[in-house]
Amino acid sequence: xxxxxxxxxxxxxxxxxxxxxxxxxxxxxxxxxxxxxxxxxxxxxxxxxxxxxxxxxxxxxxxxxxxxxxxxxxxxxxxxxxxxxxxxxxxxxxxxxxxxxxxxxxxxxxxxxxxxxxxxxxxxxxxxxxxxxxxxxxxxxxxxxxxxxxxxxxxxxxxxxxxxxxxxxxxxxxxxxxxxxxxxxxxxxxxxxxxxxxxxxxxxxxxxxxxxxxxxxxxxxxxxxxxxxxxxxxxxxxxxxxxxxxxxxxxxxxxxxxxxxxxxxxxxxxxxxxxxxxxxxxxxxxxxxxxxxxxxxxxxxxxxxxxxxxxxxxxxxxxxxxxxxxxxxxxxxxxxxxxxxxxxxxxxxxxxxxxxxxxxxxxxxxxxxxxxxxxxxxxxxxxxxxxxxxxxxxxxxxxxxxxxxxxxx
Amino acid sequence: xxxxxxxxxxxxxxxxxxxxxxxxxxxxxxxxxxxxxxxxxxxxxxxxxxxxxxxxxxxxxxxxxxxxxxxxxxxxxxxxxxxxxxxxxxxxxxxxxxxxxxxxxxxxxxxxxxxxxxxxxxxxxxxxxxxxxxxxxxxxxxxxxxxxxxxxxxxxxxxxxxxxxxxxxxxxxxxxxxxxxxxxxxxxxxxxxxxxxxxxxxxxxxxxxxxxxxxxxxxxxxxxxxxxxxxxxxxxxxxxxxxxxxxxxxxxxxxxxxxxxxxxxxxxxxxxxxxxxxxxxxxxxxxxxxxxxxxxxxxxxxxxxxxxxxxxxxxxxxxxxxxxxxxxxxxxxxxxxxxxxxxxxxxxxxxxxxxxxxxxxxxxxxxxxxxxxxxxxxxxxxxxxxxxxxxxxxxxxxxxxxxxxxxxx
Numbered sequence: 131x132x133x134x135x136x137x138x139x140x141x142x143x144x145x146x147x148x149x150x151x152x153x154x155x156x157x158x159x160x161x162x163x164x165x166x167x168x169x170x171x172x173x174x175x176x177x178x179x180x181x182x183x184x185x186x187x188x189x190x191x192x193x194x195x196x197x198x199x200x201x202x203x204x205x206x207x208x209x210x211x212x213x214x215x216x217x218x219x220x221x222x223x224x225x226x227x228x229x230x231x232x233x234x235x236x237x238x239x240x241x242x243x244x245x246x247x248x249x250x251x252x253x254x255x256x257x258x259x260x261x262x263x264x265x266x267x268x269x270x271x272x273x274x275x276x277x278x279x280x281x282x283x284x285x286x287x288x289x290x291x292x293x294x295x296x297x298x299x300x301x302x303x304x305x306x307x308x309x310x311x312x313x314x315x316x317x318x319x320x321x322x323x324x325x326x327x328x329x330x331x332x333x334x335x336x337x338x339x340x341x342x343x344x345x346x347x348x349x350x351x352x353x354x355x356x357x358x359x360x361x362x363x364x365x366x367x368x369x370x371x372x373x374x375x376x377x378x379x380x381x382x383x384x385x386x387x388x389x390x391x392x393x394x395x396x397x398x399x400x401x402x403x404x405x406x407x408x409x410x411x412x413x414x415x416x417x418x419x420x421x422x423x424x425x426x427x428x429x430x431x432x433x434x435x436x437x438x439x440x441x442x443x444x445x446x447x448x449x450x451x452x453x454x455x456x457x458x459x460x461x462x463x464x465x466x467x468x469x470x471x472x473x474x475x476x477x478x479x480x481x482x483x484x485x486x487x488x489x490x491x492x493x494x495x496x497x498x499x500x501x502x503x504x505x506x507x508x509x510x511x512x513x514x515x516x517x518x519x520x521x522x523x524x525x526x527x528x529x530x531x532x533x534x535x536x537x538x539x
Numbered sequence: 540x541x542x543x544x545x546x547x548x549x550x551x552x553x554x555x556x557x558x559x560x561x562x563x564x565x566x567x568x569x570x571x572x573x574x575x576x577x578x579x580x581x582x583x584x585x586x587x588x589x590x591x592x593x594x595x596x597x598x599x600x601x602x603x604x605x606x607x608x609x610x611x612x613x614x615x616x617x618x619x620x621x622x623x624x625x626x627x628x629x630x631x632x633x634x635x636x637x638x639x640x641x642x643x644x645x646x647x648x649x650x651x652x653x654x655x656x657x658x659x660x661x662x663x664x665x666x667x668x669x670x671x672x673x674x675x676x677x678x679x680x681x682x683x684x685x686x687x688x689x690x691x692x693x694x695x696x697x698x699x700x701x702x703x704x705x706x707x708x709x710x711x712x713x714x715x716x717x718x719x720x721x722x723x724x725x726x727x728x729x730x731x732x733x734x735x736x737x738x739x740x741x742x743x744x745x746x747x748x749x750x751x752x753x754x755x756x757x758x759x760x761x762x763x764x765x766x767x768x769x770x771x772x773x774x775x776x777x778x779x780x781x782x783x784x785x786x787x788x789x790x791x792x793x794x795x796x797x798x799x800x801x802x803x804x805x806x807x808x809x810x811x812x813x814x815x816x817x818x819x820x821x822x823x824x825x826x827x828x829x830x831x832x833x834x835x836x837x838x839x840x841x842x843x844x845x846x847x848x849x850x851x852x853x854x855x856x857x858x859x860x861x862x863x864x865x866x867x868x869x870x871x872x873x874x875x876x877x878x879x880x881x882x883x884x885x886x887x888x889x890x891x892x893x894x895x896x897x898x899x900x901x902x903x904x905x906x907x908x909x910x911x912x913x914x915x916x917x918x919x920x921x922x923x924x925x926x927x928x929x930x931x932x933x934x935x936x937x938x939x940x941x942x943x944x945x946x947x948x
Binding site for chain 1: 597661851860897898941
């Protein structure tokens with residue numbers, strides 16, 4: 131995941147060849163100035179894959195998409211914000227009706243549609259409201275609508291999360307674009323996190339699924355905003371093959387070139403999601419290195435990034451490293467806890483605050499200066515192996531409480 | 540755990556016969572108006588037991604107490620606040636020196652002392668500071684010092700947590716008293732939670748330990764304030780036998796009478812700890828009933844009480860039951876998620892908001908009125924078994940962020 135390996139272009143899901151998008155207001159949200167319905171459409175049928183929330187409670191759209199993607203094919207993604215269509219008696223029916231109406235308007239099969247919803251749980255969603263927006267959604271399809279579709283999937287997100295990159299497979303230029311939304315309820319194994327990736331690479335459905343699962347493990351599953359795992363999380367990817375590379379059908383160098391690019395896209399979106407976590411003022415990146423195994427590295431970095439006490443200390447720019455060591459201690463990892471080094475790093479410098487699990491006599495003013503930054507790396511050296519993991523999170527602030535104290539009204 | 544079974548008396552650890560206490564200021568804290576050193580002393584040697592944090596990182600006093608209690612005997616507890624004596628190179632040495640100085644002053648053995656510390660991690664603790672307070676600590680020992688000792692163990696706690704009850708074993712009156720401190724970092728398997736229980740019951744050390752473990756499982760391990768597990772948690776119990784009941788040496792009806800009383804004491808202290816969680820304005824009690832097994836009931840109730848989104852919703856008196864169902868969904872329990880009923884209850888009434896995992900059309904004004912209370916029960920009926928578990932927590936507020944944003948300075 132070398133951050134410098136790829137150039138980031140302006141744009142998002144319409145950067146790869148053959149994708150059109152639109153975003154409209156259909157009436158789900160009370161605020162008519164916010165878009166609430168998004169469409170991504172590929173002119174050519176795509177090999178497609180998705181990963182879903184592991185919450186036992188799943189939104190109705192998740193079930194419908196799982197069914198549709200059984201054949202590994204899709205042509206469109208529809209996503210509404212403002213209502214999660216979860217825990218509603220008629221949820222599946224509403225999601226199916228929506229797909230049928232969209233399929234008719236696009237003249238495609240209903241099971242070629244990926245459907246997603248995000249918003250409040252347990253409030254009935256009126257199918258007619260969404261369906262009323264479909265004609266204008268389809269008539270507005272455009273290669274230039276990227277900013278609208280990125281906006282239409284937002285809930286409490288403050289900024290759009292989007293990326294577009296390209297890389298070469300042989301002589302062919304391959305492009306990947308993505309949009310995502312956060313921004314609370316983000317934790318282990320994804321959470322009110324939606325991410326839609328498009329690419330013009332030619333790759334078989336099974337290897338597209340394989341790459342998506344591998345990448346999600348190290349990206350979306352390593353983000354925590356508040357420890358809650360949502361009912362509606364999904365990351366989907368559509369690959370239409372218009373880049374005309376030789377189709378990837380095995381784990382060769384082309385597969386790994388694609389996986390590397392996909393990791394870059396997904397980790398970029400993860401950082402966007404963490405940085406825009408509800409109420410967040412700082413992006414926290416926790417890098418655990420020299421762990422005895424990958425699982426241990428992940429457990430430690432996730433525990434640190436998820437600790438409310440670490441998160442509030444970072445909000446206060448307080449170098450309270452004891453809370454970091456404490457979080458490692460309860461992370462259920464099996465390590466020698468007496469070897470741990472902890473440093474803080476930002477654009478303002480780097481400082482070692484704990485060596486062999488004992489505090490060092492560090493310069494508090496320098497530490498404060500480093501922690502005042504809006505992007506902080508928490509560097510943990512376990513010194514008992516060679517594995518490394520990175521987790522992303524954000525600080526815990528007054529505004530998190532404010533945003534979530536009365537979300538429904 | 541019938542709340543009406545025992546009368547609560549004024550007082551705490553000196554309510555049982557033969558215990559004296561004192562609390563002084565020795566200079567660990569900067570604020571000279573806060574006590575920072577506490578002593579509990581039994582005139583007769585006690586059978587004693589303790590349970591400890593499961594964090595891999597343990598405060599130095601934990602190791603020293605573990606060693607001392609190997610013989611199941613103790614005569615005194617010393618506890619300082621303001622410094623956790625954790626992650627210090629000389630921590631064990633400082634704790635041992637403290638015990639030696641206290642032993643000399645009390646004319647007892649050093650390994651008859653239970654030692655505990657609470658406060659900031661990783662800041663050196665000067666043994667001389669504590670030792671300087673020991674003469675006045677001992678000379679002030681009194682049956683009337685209960686309020687001082689309860690104060691001296693407090694950190695960010697706003698209120699003292701104390702209880703005293705009595706019950707009968709045969710013709711003998713047996714008394715139990717307790718003090719505890721919270722108030723952040725309280726989660727699975729205890730956290731900056733200290734609780735010191737005294738009793739005049741006659742019980743063997745092994746059965747005292749057995750009862751303490753059994754009771755902790757259903758009380759301290761079912762409290763969550765912020766999901767963090769501290770390095771210094773400990774619950775200790777001292778039983779001096781002065782009630783003169785026939786010594787309990789097996790699991791007979793007297794043992795279970797004691798266990799029931801101990802559960803009452805510990806659950807009372809747990810509610811105090813949760814209600815006084817850092818920044819909390821509300822005590823949340825989550826009761827999960829009709830679970831297929833006890834583990835499932837515990838997993839569900841702990842997940843609900845630990846969810847930042849549930850906690851902020853309760854702060855805002857928002858009947859956002861979807862977040863409760865969502866927390867059950869990611870709790871890793873193995874249940875039929877479609878059968879769940881959820882109700883809210885307080886002194887202002889009770890309301891069903893979700894039936895068979897689907898929202899019911901409830902009266903929002905009535906729900907708000909119920910949730911505006913400072914003690915809220917979240918009632919969850921899984922309808923797939925007969926087991927029940929209770930977990931305690933609190934809301935997540937602006938003040939939690941404020942308190943923890945810059946704790947060290």
